Amino acid sequence: MSPQTHTARLxxxxxxxxxxxxxxxxxxxxxxxxxxxAVEWPDAVDPEGQWFGSPELLxxxxxxxxxxxxxxxxxxLAFFEAVNFYSLNIHGEKSLMEGxxxxxxxxxxxxxxxxxxxxxxxxxxxSIYFGGFCTRYHHVYRSRQLPFAETRPRDVEDLLFFVxxxxxxxxxxxxxxxxxxxxxxxxxxxxxxxxHHVEESRHLVFGRRLVAALWEACAPGxxxxxREDVREHLSQFLVASWREYYxxxxxxxxxxxDPWEVAEAxxxxxxxxxxxxxxxxxxxxxxxxxxxLDKEPVDAF
Amino acid sequence: xxxxxxVLAELRGWVLGKARDLxxxxxxxxxxxFEERHLRSVxxxxxxxxxxxxxxxPIDVEDLRPGDFRDLDTIMAxxxxxxxx
Numbered sequence: 001m002s003p004q005t006h007t008a009r010l011x012x013x014x015x016x017x018x019x020x021x022x023x024x025x026x027x028x029x030x031x032x033x034x035x036x037x038a039v040e041w042p043d044a045v046d047p048e049g050q051w052f053g054s055p056e057l058l059x060x061x062x063x064x065x066x067x068x069x070x071x072x073x074x075x076x077l078a079f080f081e082a083v084n085f086y087s088l089n090i091h092g093e094k095s096l097m098e099g100x101x102x103x104x105x106x107x108x109x110x111x112x113x114x115x116x117x118x119x120x121x122x123x124x125x126x127s128i129y130f131g132g133f134c135t136r137y138h139h140v141y142r143s144r145q146l147p148f149a150e151t152r153p154r155d156v157e158d159l160l161f162f163v164x165x166x167x168x169x170x171x172x173x174x175x176x177x178x179x180x181x182x183x184x185x186x187x188x189x190x191x192x193x194x195x196h197h198v199e200e201s202r203h204l205v206f207g208r209r210l211v212a213a214l215w216e217a218c219a220p221g222x223x224x225x226x227r228e229d230v231r232e233h234l235s236q237f238l239v240a241s242w243r244e245y246y247x248x249x250x251x252x253x254x255x256x257x258d259p260w261e262v263a264e265a266x267x268x269x270x271x272x273x274x275x276x277x278x279x280x281x282x283x284x285x286x287x288x289x290x291x292x293l294d295k296e297p298v299d300a301f
Numbered sequence: 302x303x304x305x306x307x308v309l310a311e312l313r314g315w316v317l318g319k320a321r322d323l324x325x326x327x328x329x330x331x332x333x334x335f336e337e338r339h340l341r342s343v344x345x346x347x348x349x350x351x352x353x354x355x356x357x358x359p360i361d362v363e364d365l366r367p368g369d370f371r372d373l374d375t376i377m378a379x380x381x382x383x384x385x386x
Contacts, residue, residue: 144346144360148367233343236319240346248353260354 006221007108010155013213014111020209021115024202028118031198035128038195042188045137047079048072052189054182057175059246062271065262077254080138081245082189085175086130087141088244089196092168093123093130095145099161115206122199129192141249145240156226159214163292164237166207170283171241173200212290219291234287235297242276242300243267273301308355308381312373315351319344330374335367345370352380 045052055074058081060066069077100120105113134140152160173196179185180194219227246267248259256262266272280300287293303311317325320339323332334340340348348370349360360380369379 142362144349144362146342146345146349146362146365148342148345150342233341236341236343236347240343243347243350248350249359260350260357263350264354 006155006218009217009221010108010214013217014109016213017206017209018111020205021112024206025115025118027202028115028122033125033195035125035132039129039132039188039191041132041136042186045079045186045188047076049075050186051075051078051182051184052082052186053078053085054179054185057178057275059250059266059272060262062275063266063269065256065266073255077250080250080253083134083138084141084245084247084250085172086134086192088143089130089172090127090134090140091143091145092172093127095147096165096168097123097127099165103158103161112210119203119206122203126196126199129195133188133192138253141247144244152229153226155214155218156222156230159211159218160230160233162207162214163211163234163287166204166211167234167238167283167287168241169200169203169207170286171279173197173204174279174282176200208286211292215290215292231293234293235299238280238297238300242280246272277301302357303355305377305381309373309377311351311355312376315348316340316373319347328373330377331372334372335370340370352376356380 049072052075055061055078058066058074058078060069060077066074097120100116100123103109104116104120109116131140176193176197180190180197182190185193222230246263248263251259251262284293284296288295313328316334316339317323317328320328320334323339332339335342349362353360368375370376
């Protein structure tokens with residue numbers, strides 16, 4: 001494929017998004033939020049007396065470590081895992097905001113720039129909620145993601161940026177949806193999960209449309225090695241994203257001995273492998289359906 | 302604490318599991334892991350978790366530079382030697 005054909009295909013792909021992004025922008029304007037007034041924060045929380053995360057979604061559920069915890073210890077673990085879940089959202093959104101900001105008003109993305117403003121604004125607000133919880137009641141857990149730069153052609157970087165965003169958000173959304181409905185959880189935890197789910201539903205529509213459009217426009221012009229590089233990168237990204245749910249720092253705070261060994265055992269536990277497969281199923285079905293992935297990323301399961 | 306040999310064996314096994322283009326005999330202590338693209342930045346979170354587990358100590362990512370992961374010898378010197386000191 002000539003560079004001119006490639007550019008024209010990309011332009012057409014972005015142009016095909018116009019109707020979707022205009023509709024999403026109208027919805028974003030209608031539900032515009034003030035994160036400083038939308039929520040009343042409790043003065044204090046009781047990690048051993050209240051649930052902040054659904055037990056069935058916790059990283060030790062179904063493992064021998066879980067069987068060894070009594071009810072208050074399970075709630076305590078759920079609290080620190082909630083803080084970890086919010087923390088990994090903060091770290092993910094930091095990278096996302098950087099990527100969105102750098103693409104604002106880029107010539108070839110002009111037709112989606114209005115929506116990128118909403119996307120950026122909403123991600124910042126989500127981080128205010130997540131950060132509000134973490135800093136009031138514990139702290140933001142560190143990330144092990146390292147921002148070491150790699151150089152790839154711009155169209156490859158664009159696809160990887162948006163598809164990684166989509167994968168991250170699709171997984172998070174399963175947790176948000178299920179925890180927003182869980183009547184055992186404290187109202188503040190249900191609010192944060194529900195609010196994020198409602199907002200992210202627009203981002204997910206945008207992500208699916210854009211990823212499919214970019215892949216269809218760009219992949220035919222790439223050689224086999226580039227397509228394989230994209231697939232390998234995405235598969236390992238899925239592993240890295242899931243690994244963050246098994247955070248030894250959380251286990252240490254929850255009072256578990258040998259937190260790194262706990263993390264490793266939980267990662268390998270059959271119940272947790274099945275959990276990751278269930279939660280990832282929807283996004284992986286989408287990615288294989290458009291041909292972006294050609295096999296299951298086995299290392300993640 | 303694990304011995305040098307145990308740590309190196311686990312590291313080698315992990316690298317070979319990820320760098321499927323890399324033959325076991327071709328992986329030496331000086332093989333450039335990232336420069337020759339056997340590993341990519343997206344592997345680093347998992348590598349850091351492995352190093353923390355093997356050394357039993359957290360690693361502050363804000364102190365890290367790309368050169369810290371150049372090859373197995375460098376990784377061993379940077380992370381395992383630090384914990385033995």
